[in-house]
Amino acid sequence: MMSRLENKVAFITGGSRGMGAAIALKLAEDGADIAITYTSAASKADETVKAIEKLGRRAVAIKADNLDAAAVESAVNEAHTKFGRLDILVNNAGVYTMDTVDQLELAEFDRVMSIHVRASFVASKTAAAHMSAGGRIITIGSNLAEIVPFSGILAYATSKAALIGLTKALARDLGPREITANIVHPGSTDTDMNPANGDHADGQRARMAIPKFGEARDIAGLVAFLASEESRFITGSGFVIDGGANA
Template identity: 85%
Template structure:
């Protein structure tokens, strides 16, 4: 993908301060986009991401917005448009991990996970769609654990990630007539602070994979960049798994 592929485009990546979100922000900037990232508490990490993007010659801003706060999420979308002049790409990347079996999971925790993953993605997508023109892109980061549940304790996490697939397909239908695409990327085990390749449960994850190693955040970013770019213009309503064959 050429440097000019996303020239004059603006992208907002929620949860873009670190991990997969930060890798996506940097990749889209490398491809020519100006970038906004949201963060909840990692202000220093968000500023590091902003500085890295600015070194690439692109504009970048960091906006504090907790995905639990719907008004803050909507405000972040509008602030991106106001400060960077437009909005072409939304990447719903902010997320949390939760692990409890049904007998232990509280309603408050279930609601928290659903709000951060599903409600916030709906709020951001609705606000972004109102500002996007033809060629707009909405890309949501799901999980391969939204497709297959290989062990106990994933009821909140897997339910929320599976719901994002339904949200994505519905968005694709609603926004297709306006030439705005909506797709979901389903990563598997990826080496990040949340799930390090040398973590306590890493060997069990590798045992499920056809390629028995963790992915890198840049692998996920590359797929997102394809969907955001010109070559991804006819892909919509798709669920794209990138997990080293764990779900094969």
Template identity: 90%
Template sequence: MSRLENKVAFITGGSRGMGAAIALKLAQDGADIAITYTSAAAKADETVKAIEKLGRRALAIKADNLDVKALENAVNEAHAKLGRLDILVNNAGVYTMDTVDQLELAEFDRVMSIHVRASFVASKAAAVHMGAGGRIISIGSNLAEIVPSAGLIAYSTSKAALIGLTKALARDLGPREITANIVHPGSTDTDMNPANGDHAEVQRARMAIPKFGEAKDIAGLVAFLAGEEGRFITGSSFVIDGGANI
């Protein structure tokens, strides 16, 4: 039997990049998958087809993390159509670079809503459907713990807030044997931060292993936490950044 056989995972922002890699890895490990997307319908369809080729059921639901009702409905739709819900991965995210004197309050609120409020909304909705052994895994950032350059005030603040949310979820849901953990990727080769981008060399210079990670590296850690090996790990943060934080 596969590690996640008979499990269902719900992944926000699962149409491409890190989210798609997580969806595929959890499917390879035996889970049926529901993903959300905002605008990349073609990419979402590609991810669904790739999961189905693995012999797993897959569902793509259009739901913007800024739309509370759409996100709640997506969680409930995944449960209704796939029959259960065992794993939530709060992955959907945005990146912004503005210093405190440049950043508009509306943009600060947008970043906080996408990263923090939506993770609360999805976690609250998913927890209703989870039994013992449920997993909530949020994707943070190593920039929650270090701020190596100016312009990260909204991004770093939102990712740091996810740490507190994760610890609180772990405490609230622990009696039900539902775990909550957070994974902090560093420089990872995705559309958002390509390994050949303008700022890539600066990032590599900070790393003990001076190369960008791959989305599959993050997916592997998420899969570990989602599996049986992660059953006694909760309220914890995992940095996976090639040693940029040491």
């Protein structure tokens, strides 16, 4: 039986580790060839590429910092050139920062907005130029885009909320071409950035209806659905996957 992403090519920003690597592996399991970007973790990127290749899929890791718009654009184009097509974009690369409004420097605000919002725009614009009908743009947001339950995350929450607007606008712009755009809002997920045994983990679990951290594969499964033909009539939508923290 043909895998649901057979003959598809997916491009994942920040795909060398954590949630990005889990997404890359899941899409490969479903049949897609994979391009990922990384900033500094070359060894992790190589591990992810090798794991994808063991699944019988083609893979490439491209060094591209989301702070560098030209590098993001070049990486998308390089992936298209290598594989001859591009069907799925996952805007995943991100950072987490904590500063209250009185502490937050403009340079840090601009950095977070550039990594999350500007780079997602650049990648989406570049990828869409290569996509045909059935293309998928999936952006990783955050449940903190919709509810801000504590102070100190102004830049992070603002940037993730901006991605909701970007997603809805992309859905409108690309809908006539039958290219969909959706956003996934993870909550507390056990990764290097936010480990389940971290200093603030208990407080996060206390907010959740299911009081346990999600796993990266939980997020990857939702992304894989949105990348598939099964989601062809879903666009401009947001999906919160956070164990009920925002319920």
